[in-house]
Amino acid sequence: MSSPLFSANKLNKANPLPKPKILVVDDEQDNLDLLYRTFRREFVVFRADSGLKALEILAKEGEMAAIISDQRMPEMKGTEFLRRTVSDFPDTMRIVLTGYTDITDLIDAINSGQVHKYITKPWEPDQLKSVVVEATQNYDLLKQRSEELSRSQAQNALLSVIIEITQSSHQLSNCVLPFASAFWQNFGADAVILQLVEHSALIDTQAICGNSYWDLATDPLVQTAIATGQSQICLNVDDPDQQYKTNIAIAITFREEVLGIFSMRWLSPNAISSGDVTAIQQCADEVAIALTCIRFYAKF
Known part of the structure; x- marks a missing residue:
């Protein structure tokens, strides 16, 4: 890898x-x-x-x-x-x-x-x-202009969904699947897992989109993302036994606290560009704010 x-x-x-x-x-x-x-x-x-x-x-x-x-x-x-x-x-x-x-x-x-x-x-x-x-x-x-336009459209669509989910959800458990589904659909990943984090450890609340499941607790990219608070990217998996060739673990952080991880995978190598990663991270930052708001209001 x-x-x-x-x-x-x-x-x-x-x-x-x-x-x-x-x-x-x-x-x-x-x-x-x-x-x-x-x-x-x-x-x-x-x-x-x-x-x-x-x-x-x-x-x-x-x-x-x-x-x-x-x-x-x-x-x-x-x-x-x-x-x-x-x-x-x-x-x-x-x-x-x-x-x-x-x-x-x-x-x-x-x-x-x-x-x-x-x-x-x-x-x-x-x-x-x-x-x-x-x-x-x-x-x-x-191609660059076409990709930028497509990425901007996906990002705008996803931000609208994030706002809608934030306004309608009252429990964290109710919002993880809509968030995961929105990232899955708008960024073209073959599979997405969103799992929440508390006190630097994964908790059971998660959502899966796609036909595959992998254990985030044993995923080195995910563990590094949680430990450092920095998103991790692997654009070309060398292992022929691994189905997915592009893997990313996007840290969802708010005020240096990791609230969750988007683990996203693509079948093809180099499936995303640095511009794609930036757009995904920006949307994840919005999800972090949304999760913070939902968690705050769920207490009352």
Whole structure:
């Protein structure tokens, strides 16, 4: 298991950004090899010698930052292939290589937003690399904005739920399941356990969302979170016997007292970013205030 981390800076240093994935498509093997050699150092490069094979690669490997496709291929034109990728991968940057003098298809594809740029053959490797670098930077910006918007929407929805639960709950035992369910649904975790803490020890009050259960009393991330009052993150579990690859233990604290733990897990490694962790922690801080209010009013 990788070392638990919390701060955004540590998360970023421990998990450097992976190389962007690109797909190159050309029916001529020499061109395909040249494209691979041009990009293999800066990118993870997938190769296909036809549009149909390229679609198979996309179905298996998922979204690419950029696709570079020859226009003139026997089974399927490059613009036709790229058009078929738009619905599944709208953010991918698409570049066409063409030697055609008739560029009607390209004009239509560019005007409809299906193609980012076109490069005429024979291309200069440095020029093409510059275009692809720019395209992948645009892709990263699009993904970042999309993720920020999605995260903000989830956070706002969750805060509304927290307020509603706080106003309607009169006992701590009645609020743990709604809180756990709200975090589970809004942050896309595969499983969530919320368990309350008193005097630095877990108590029996807990709620489980998802198809799995694990004992928080024996979870090292949870125990460290309780002992330090700091949330703990494990983004890539190395143990092949462990079902979940991303595990976090979010400390719910108020005035340096740990009131509970959100133990959240995802099946895939590196399932969350530092921005996600920050949003989850901010919502957990609101839950801490809510738990304090509910506990206070329950005494009267």
